[in-house]
Amino acid sequence: MTGSARNFLEFHDVPEAGLRSIVARAGELARAWDKRTMPQSLAGKRIALIADDGGWRNTTAFDLGIQAMGGLCVHAPIGFNVREETGDLAGYLGNWFDMLVIRTKELATLKAVAAASPVPVINARTRSNHPCETLGDLAYIESRRGAIDRLKVVGVAADANILRSWTEASIALPIEVVQVFPERWHVSDTALLNRRFRVSTDMGELLNADVVITDSWPGDAVGDSLAGYRIGTDLLDRLRKDAIYLPCPPVRRGEEVTAEAMEHPLCQSRAAKAFLLHAQNALMEWVVA
Template identity: 85%
Template sequence: MTGSARNFLEFHDIPEAGLRSVIARAGVLAKAWDERTMPQSLAGKRVALIVDDGGWRNTTAFDLGIQAMCGICVHVPIGFNAKEKTGDLSGYLGNWFDMLVIRTREFATLKAVAAASLLPVINARTRSNHPCETLGDLAYINSRRGSIDGLKVVGVAADANILRSWAEASIALPIKVVQVYPERWHISDAALLNGRFRVSTDMGELSDADVIITDSWPSDAAGEALAGYRIDTDLLDRLREDAIFLPCPPVSRGQEVAAEAMEHPLCQSRAAKSFLLHAQNALMEWVIA
């Protein structure tokens, strides 16, 4: 964490006990959401939602969740690394708000904002990582399995923000994460390498996986080079019956995922993404406490 604020810039910014608390709380908030009995945990809290990098799913969920918990959400139309210095922007925002939720391209920008701010800062996505997405998936998995302990998560994906957040999660939580992809796109960042994360080129790693995730094919790849890493129904049929397949939206059907695989019983993307809202709500409660 940066300074005295409870920030969530990288998944492992929060210690294991805190992450477990947030994940468990997401299940409670999911039930409250369905029953329309959401706690007013953010009553009187003013949250700046800054979207400097497009996207809609998790920022919409932040906006909705803040309002559902009686907070005030303001979309702040600013961009970073422009005319105003990042430190100055952080100071001005601190005059009015209690928490900053920021989606921006560069992780370094997010860190600079947090370093200059006395407010909690939540990472709503950067090009380098996407911790809220992983937090939501883990909350869903916990709701299905009753525990996340000992999970084997296989990421059939290149070194990019989704997979990197799962590697971050393996630092903080007792889960094993395996990247399965051609060596050219393996994660090599020393900050992410740890005893619970490893890389492989062997699709056989999926045979005993609890969770399989994907991400879009890298733009510098020829399709035929990655055809053997496409998830299709034949592959899913060979996996464990209780495996959970979570293709990362937006799915490029016919590339990393065959179109029919999205209809397979193991594919639980839509249900899992509902927990993005609940996990982010639980995270905001924890951060603002």
């Protein structure tokens, strides 16, 4: 963690015990959400929501969750690295708010905000990582399987923010993460490499996976050169019957996944993304505790 604040900039910022408590709490909040009995855990809290990098899903969920738990959410129309120094912005925001939820392009910018901020900072997405997305998926997986221990997670994806957050998770939690993709797109950042993460080009790794994730194909792929890494129903039919397939939105049908595969019983993207809200709510509770 950065300083004394409970920041969430990278998945492994939070100790294992904290992550387990957040994931478990997400399940409780999911039930409270369904019953419309949300705890007012953020009553009296003033939270800034800053999104200078587009997107809508997790920022909408943050806004909704803050209000449902009694907090005050303000959309601050800030662009970083434009007119004011990042450290100055963090200080000004700290005068008014109890927490900053920020979606921005660069992780380095987010770290600079956290270093100068007197209040906690949550990463709502950068181009380098997307820890809330992974946290939500893990909360969903636990709701289905009862535990997240000893998972084998196979990411059929390039070195980008979704896969990198799963790699961060393998640092913090006892899960195995395998990247399956052509070598030119393998994760090589030494800060992420660890004994529970490895790379491969073998799609056979999926056959005994507990969870399979995919992300949009990289923009520098040529033609249909990645066709061998496309997820179709023929492959999903060969996976374990209890496997969970989680394509990451926005899904590009005909690229990383076929249209038919999106209707396969193992594809649980819509149900899993419901837990993005619940996991983020649990995270905010943990941050202000």
